[in-house]
Amino acid sequence: LWGKVLAGEFASPGEFSYKFLDWMSNITPKDAELISKLMENVFNNFYYRGERRDKKMPLTYAELLELQELNVIQGVESLGMEITYTTKRTEMFERLLLSANMKKLILIKHTDSSKKLKISGICSLTRIGREVMKLCDVGVNQDMIQILGEYIVKQGFEVYYTDAFPMEKGLIHYSQNMTKIEINENIK
Numbered sequence: 448l449w450g451k452v453l454a455g456e457f458a459s460p461g462e463f464s465y466k467f468l469d470w471m472s473n474i475t476p477k478d479a480e481l482i483s484k485l486m487e488n489v490f491n492n493f494y495y496r497g498e499r500r501d502k503k504m505p506l507t508y509a510e511l512l513e514l515q516e517l518n519v520i521q522g523v524e525s526l527g528m529e530i531t532y533t534t535k536r537t538e539m540f541e542r543l544l545l546s547a548n549m550k551k552l553i554l555i556k557h558t559d560s561s562k563k564l565k566i567s568g569i570c571s572l573t574r575i576g577r578e579v580m581k582l583c584d585v586g587v588n589q590d591m592i593q594i595l596g597e598y599i600v601k602q603g604f605e606v607y608y609t610d611a612f613p614m615e616k617g618l619i620h621y622s623q624n625m626t627k628i629e630i631n632e633n634i635k
Contacts, residue, residue: 467578470518478517485514486583488591489547492576493530493569494520495595505588511570519576528571532564540564540604544595545611545619547580551587552611552621553596553628555604564602566595596628 474482488494488505496511497504506514508523515523522528532555534540540557542564555564572580596606607625614620 467575470575471579474517481510481513482517482519482579483583483585484510485519486547486580487585487588489572489580490544490553490591490595491530492572492580493566494572495566495591495598496568496570497594498568498598504594505591515570518573519579520570521573522570526568528569529565529567530569530571532566534560534562536560543619543621546587547583548585548587549613549619550611551592551608552619553592553599554607554609554621554625555599556607557604562603564599564604566598593628593631597630600628600630 485494485506494506494511511520511523514520532542534542537560540555540560540562542555544553544555546552592608596608599606606628608628609625610622612620612622
């Protein structure tokens with residue numbers, strides 16, 4: 448991680464805050480493993496905690512509290528954190544949720560452009576969390592794609608996931624070969 452930070456600072460001085468650099472000097476290998484586990488499950492700078500407590504989620508409540516102590520996420524003890532998405536398109540609702548590694552995305556569609564997508568029970572990344580996300584070279588947890596996708600499907604949306612390809616200036620290109628997410632009652 449330090450190598451990536453130094454390379455990033457050399458290429459773009461000031462890319463990382465002093466607060467982040469100080470924070471980096473105090474993390475342990477165990478902390479780094481837990482942060483990597485979090486980042487495998489992050490979309491659009493948030494971790495979805497799940498709507499049902501009986502469903503197995505990737506991170507335990509104790510791990511989320513530890514991540515909050517590390518100042519990577521916020522809102523662990525708050526059950527009411529929610530994010531609402533609208534669309535800028537006039538003919539239909541369309542929204543993308545991008546994974547932390549920017550290699551997978553969830554595509555949400557609806558024929559009604561005035562529809563709003565609400566995702567409740569989230570923990571959002573802090574400023575430090577967003578900076579450390581730039582350094583994490585992790586995969587994407589396929590179970591989280593399914594869990595989050597099912598939650599959105601239950602709101603009446605069509606949901607797909609596919610590969611994403613970052614381009615210049617923050618643009619994202621994605622594969623047209625999409626997999627539709629359906630509700631799977633067998634997942635616990």
